[in-house]
Amino acid sequence: MRRIYFLAVGLLSMAAANAQVSFGQMQNQIPRSKEGINVFDVQKDDKEFKGLSVDLGGAFNMDFQAINSFNDQPANFPAPSKITGYRLMNTENNFVLPAADMTIGAQLFDGVRVNLDIYLASRHHNDTYARGGYLQIDKLDFIKKDFLADVMKYATIKIGQMENNYGDAHFKSSDNGSTLRNAFVGNNIMNAFTTEMGIEVYYNRNGWVSMLGATNGNLNQGTQEVIYPTLSPATPDANTSVSPTILAKFGYDKQINEDLRVRLTGSYYHNANLGNSNLYSSSRSGFGFWGVLNNSAYKNNGVDVASSYNSTSTPEATFNPNFKNWATSYMINPFVKYKGFEFFGTIELASGGDKAGVDDKRTADQYAGDIVYRFGKTEQFYIAAKYNTVSGKLSNADAKKVTVDRFESSVGWFMTKNIVAKLDYVNQNYRDYTQFIGNVPTGNANNFYGGKFNGLVFEAAISF
Template sequence: MKTTFKISLMIAAIFISGNLLAQTSFGHMQNRISRDKDGINIFDVKKDTVAFKGLSIDLGGAFNMDYQALNSFNDQPSTFALPSNIVGYRLMNNENNFTLPAADMTIGAQLFDGVRVNLNIYLASRHHNDTYASGGYLQIDKLDFIKKDFLAGVMQYATIKIGQMENNFGDAHFRSSDNGSTLKNAFVGNNIMNAFTTDMGMEVYYNRSGLVSMLGVTNGNLNQGIKEVSFSPGPDANTVVSPAILAKLGYDKQINQDLRVRLTGSYYHNANLGNSNLYSSSRSGFGFWGVLNNSDYTNNGVAVANNYNSNSTPEGTFNPGFKNWATSLMFNPLIKFRGLELFGTIELASGGDKASVDAKRTANQFAGDVVYRFGKTEQFYIAGKYNTVSGKLSNADAKEVTVDRVESSIGWFMTKNILAKLDYVSQNYKNYTQFAGNVPTGNANNFYGGNFKGLVFEAVISF
């Protein structure tokens, strides 16, 4: 789905010229969740009463910039105390400085009454050096294009989404950061085991009188293609990728003017994984850069290069590395009383161990955050979060590893579209082996007794 910046500009120019030549309207969008402060804690999809005024164009964007001051530590001894085959090992020092900013663009159009299209573009992101489309989908809230008021009684509560999009597993991703779109996240980091993917598929929603429900299916691929799939070695050699099944069921009710209660349970299953992994598919980066990386050193006379790569899979996240199949359950409670928000995540994941071993392995995550918003328009907040993940990296491992994080943040919405936040983080790694493969001849493991901590200042604009 890659494209170039020139193509993105050309698309925008086409929309703008179409607005001028065809006298289309601008910004009259139906059932769109706001990208500013008003969109916080609006989950899944929504229905509104915006009137259809013909073809209308939507153009938006998001941008964030971080100043990071983090330090990394581990329990690896000084070089002279390491085995003689390892020479010059040390963790890499990071400067207190700005990280690479991230920027998004959203182009949408209201095509028909109850039908709109959305194109999401990463203008600048960590994973790619060029601009590319992260997703595009059609959202259908009415079937009037078939016949006026066709199934109107059903579509009053139902929504259909079709395309390549941020797949709706759990509620945590609605309060998380996605590239330049970080305004709805009270913190800088996402969950340590970050469930995020953008497969091609369809989701059908039915929300009524507090009922929250969704059923979806994807083709199981993050990167699309028609090349024959072959798993060898593996328990299912020479086979096609299985579709992924998604489901959500819950309750969401504004009890009174002050109190809102929401509880959802979500399900994800893929019987035969392809190139998509629910916990490694975020291409926009982790909120904390360059942590627990090593400088150059030698092992048995062989040079070991530093493992800092600004375009690599984000450091600091936990990927259980399921290879054959995966099943995940997520439960998310939300209680909002006036300016106080309590949000939690209970996530139980399991999957096939490796491409040649179909044995079951599990990883469990628990997270809870408290946000208190105050001020005349709740323009200020203070927040705290605790997050822990435990699981074996391989069935052959003797112990589960554990990663836990404490994070606190203060924020100021200068306007609905501009947010400044200061975040403190401390993340710890437990039960990681000292050497790769748990043998002294292996490379030194940076996560052995690992920890990183410090401050991040983040400035956000979203419109």
């Protein structure tokens, strides 16, 4: 943490000592304020390069949560399960741990800038650490003046460890302290988010948008050999290598007239040999609803069982299909804005290996749609509603698919373009989950059996 402070102080000192260094003269950058809402992918602008310039930004949020959890598990299980003392943990109506981010960037050359994103305080890690960093190239003048200028007028290259551009939903989602662009508190239930080392090449022209990218498939970087233990004599070994991830996006985005904008994109993600993480388990900052559907400690056949157990091994209110060996996902995102009305949708079809060492296909499907109405002189107020549903088997051996659905509504006020306050109502339900995990009926109780939670969250966020 101290090193980050020292770096910030050093940048300020450098600017004071060297008049050639300026602040905030950044090219081709998506604003972190209200002005960045509904700006997707990358953008080009005509800002003049005025020499080396430094960018320093931050994002903070604070939530007050009043949510209750319920399920269909009885307080004391009858024989022969011999599980006693089980109950969901009560959650207080109180503030949750705030989150904070820092962004450090620099305009290094005409059409070339670097960006470093840092989680200062996040709920799933105790220390400050880098979320990612990348180089964005919009001109190749560092090779030769006007080199491939006709191509680079429409093209952008991003290289580094960065938030990979799969789908459009992540542009409207919360990430740690950066929650200003999300009209709600929650993200999609099956949250597609990862940061991997790679390259993305964009070509956007006359309303057509396209991107082709590749990463090394690793969330945590390293050169060590990947070795998994043999699962059992009856199953083959799990993957012992990690394949590159292939990303692609294609669509159309056009401001038809002063009042109407229409956008439609399709995105593709594929990894032939997954590592220890996947697209739906890679968020390291947590999610919007805290402590829901967690249980107090209880005894299973006289043995103490740890608290906070749930069947999908994902944080709180999300769904992770937990694909193994390989994974492929498609996402379609329509977006329409007419005056103050906005509609954004997600159709996501995901598939992957059933379990470690088994390539048999398993699927999970997600559908989401939200409507936002923005009003006021600068559209500083909004009301919004969203419905999201996910269904899929947790294993091919399961008799039924499980389903998770959520209704969410929100009202918000942008006090300035950098400050927003929102009040969010959520109601999320889990269907067709089994009563026990493991040996039936003596396994661990499943918190998602008949599970649901609902309540209110008040969130205040700042981003600059």
